[in-house]
Amino acid sequence: MASISFKSVIPCSTASRGDVMYRTTCGLIAASLVTFAACSRDPATRTREYIASGDAFARAGKYREASVEYRNAIKVTPTSAEAHEKLADAAARAQDPQTAAGAILRVAELKPDDPAAQIRAASLYLLAGRYEDARDRAVAAVESDRADANAHLVLAQALAGLHDAARSEKELREAVRLAPKAPEPLVAVGSFHWAASRTADAETAFRKAVSLGPQHVAANQALALFFMATGRPADAEPLWRVVAASPQGLPFALVDYLVAMNRLADAEQALGDLIAREPTRDGASVRLAAVQYARGDRRDAAHATLRAMLERNPHSVPALLLQARFFQAEQRLDAALRAAQAAAAADPKHAEAALVEGEIHAALRDDVRALRAFETASRLNPKDASPHLAIARVRMRQGQAVEAVMAADRAAALRPDDPALRLLLIEALANSNQRARAIEEAQSAIARWPKAAGLHVQLAGLQATEGRTEQARRELSAALEIDPTSIAALAAVAELDVRAGRGQAALAAIDNRLRRQPDDPALLLLAARTHAAVGQYDKAETTLRRLVHDNPSNLDAFSALGRLYLATGRLDEAREQFERIARDDKKAGAGTMVGMILEAQHRRDEAQRAFERALETNPRAGVAANNLAWLYQEQGRLDDALRWALVAKDELHNMPEAKDTLGWTHVRREEYGEALPLLAAIVEARPDNPLYRYHLGYAYWKTGAVSRAREELRRALGSKDSFSARKEAEQLLSEMDADPRNASR
Template structure:
């Protein structure tokens, strides 16, 4: 029979339902039969002896010994339904589904209405992905046992996994109708089916119906909160989760974790911290809660507390490498780079295949311009994850920073062989070609990046500015840069590009307006200030132009071209200006 893949949530739901069906037999304490194995007229004492030994082994989780004893009992009495069912349960738990099915069928051959055997056949079919076969088994169950609500629920979930939603809903509602005690469970799974269809309001109502039957049914609160979150009603989701913790069960771990996460999305750090501290009070070794507290301190930029918290977590779990990775990042934020590097290296010594540590260390070394140290870590990341785009990007950028353009080009190309649809790789390959003066290839790569991602703002801006700088295709330049600004309206670099394109077109007033905005956003970029001075000159605003250029030279006194232009415009010698002279002195001391 054709096997059909189910969605992960359906499989999870069925696993939960199994707590009250055949799957539970794999984990529950096995029940003793009402009477010894053997026929009612002539019970077999030896079979019963081996059965009891098998039962004892099963209770003690000694599955191999239990199997051996059950087989001995079965050899003595091959017609015992109870023995076949215990063996089916053992085999199902071990994943030996063919054997589990054979024993369930043997039990049914001797008792055609045995509910436990029918549930086992359905459970085996689910485990093997034979969805239609499982549905047939549940149909047999409800035909023989029409009051068996769990069978309706299980069948409904399977139908939902096949996207047969109307049938799924009808089936689950039939189960609710016959249910005496499990109606809240039925409404819960009805809610899940409706969520799968994005029928948010109906799903919320299903969870409300569950709570109308059992106001303390915690899974319905959690399901309702998740649905409200998916619907976009975060505030109401938070209200529902608070109700669970305040009125139903303050120790509900899942509700607390969800509530903390939602509070963090709202940047409600103090209420989140209060919940996490409660969790730690209840369970001091709750590493996840301890870790979250540290992460919140980091978000609040209270790095000293964050570091203390991470060290506390490491005291509880010294082998938690991801915690050490967070600690290293905190040291980076504190600009204590030596400690950050030491932590990353400790991780790598513990597990040289921990690719995140290699990547994060390489990025820090790249920022510190320690390129030769960064390179082997990036090569290791690529060896571990040959398709990781970020590793190729950072390796290429590190090589560019080291003025090894040809090698950078080779790395970007290798990355594109692995990830041909990466707009970022095309963009960075284009910047490498720009540094090498290969204009045609620069344009091609930028156009390819834009083709793959029409909203790639950096590529749009870069190509537009490139055209403007070369006094070519100026209308296209403006259009490209405006597209970039549509994505990131307050990006100072894009505003500078647009101002420069207007300047090149002779649209000086528009250029001045855009350039002033750019400098307002990024006030300490010497190139922006140089451009601003040039644009002021077009308006004959010489005093403003001179001031803009002096500010530019204060930030970058090595711009000799601007120094000469400053003199040529009759503004004097900028080296006589005290602020420029001090800037030159600072640069000299730094070089020493």
């Protein structure tokens, strides 16, 4: 196709009358078109137009749109400092810190002699912990204007980060000299003295800063924090009120102070005022829900506050995460997971959303999804130790000791000042048979954190394993002196006492604690196990019966009670007693126990009826639902089995036993797509369980994945543990090996 020129559009012919006028008109039109084209290609004009458009969006509060226009200006003129400055401001207001930071640093490069640009870049480097870069920018600012107090102030902070205290203090004094009436240098001086433990000098500087600027936010905040840290919280309250009331302040400062003082009713009242204001409504609503929930008797109100907030803004990540936390605390784990997943969907780059989702998957014993979520959280926030801590806990539960140590090491490196992370590392090392390093880490940690009770308990366990009983007892005594409520320390002492033939001393200590905490399930379970260990089976039985009555889904208590009856050969007597209790039991615990005893006696039809009656009493009794589902699937009643297997999965929070029942039920229903993820997850979580491996191998075989099936069956049969399906596993593997079609599969 031929190109179209101006000439072809406007033929400047000379053949007609009026030639001169026509030619002149043609010339003017052509000239105007050429001028327009030239203007449209002029970079300076286009840059100004984009900046003007961005300014219009910014004035309308549309900062994301403004950012787009400023970026367009930068594409045309990459060296436009004005465009970069305006992009930095718009991006910050649009909550896009990464773009804002990049623009700030570019402005500093474009304006090397501008102290304000250098100070802003230096401040950014300070926030990132890049103290050398901050120092270099601050030095440039000082050299540009030695009378700029802010330049000296930022340089002092950079030098402090580089541990050059002498030069830092010198720059601070220069900043105060240059701006003797400004609060900011005095706040920095006070912070410097406080970090050096010169508290009297720090207080003097902070007080002077407040006297110079009675409404100055940073000065009031610094003095308030100082009072809080030095045990004078009442003196801090008026300062927090100034910080909260200032238009440039922190509107939630007073609320956070009231919560810290446990003045929850006052905090709730203060939040009511903030909810009435549009700019603080959403943030205040989330805080109000948290305060209401913390009050205990206001939990329904807390849920209502969050629901109202989410109706107004269904994609609020803070509200969704708080809702997930509420549900998690109430053991409503499926609802918690939905809320966490909604938060992650609303903001896929939100690291905390991924972390919370992973924590809930872990609580549901869905380790595969939990680990995936934790890895996402770590990728989104590489400096956060929490995902690595969570990964270590999951790996420890799975028995993958080496992986647990690696994750715990990463967590401890990211947060070296956290004794809880060191405790986890020690536990992981102990589980991986690296006892020498575990003891070394424990002793080093105790020297650093002598008041961390858990560290003393951990070291005591390591010492007891090596036969150093007296040393272990000293560590446990120290732990109980630090934390008299520690059940872990009490349990460790009880174990040592029982081994030494001092069972009565162990029981006396536990009974003494029970007088103060009579309803603590963990303490009651410890008491029952200790009674059984010293041969007091009646007392152990009484306590375990109470636990299963109070919570029909307490699998630990059911298992302990079942082992007790098997050990004492009293299944018939126990069954008769539980049958009598079950007639009036409103929680299904006794009926569930009857069914379990009948199963142990191989009276499966009667066991089935017992579980059915228990579920008539309480349709959410998790153990009864799991066992009934298993019996139903054995009979081919697969729809009924699926119904109760789903209940068990919900109530037992995805415990491997419940997941296996559900997964195997799906296999029996030929629903392999649903079965395989469940069975694969529990094999990963419990790789040493041969029955779980058999079920997974069978599912693989049914889907044609013969090599995977063969691997799982061989590992199941290679286990030293007995399991009910060993003969079936042997037969299936034999058939697979005998079939020539499987030779290459």
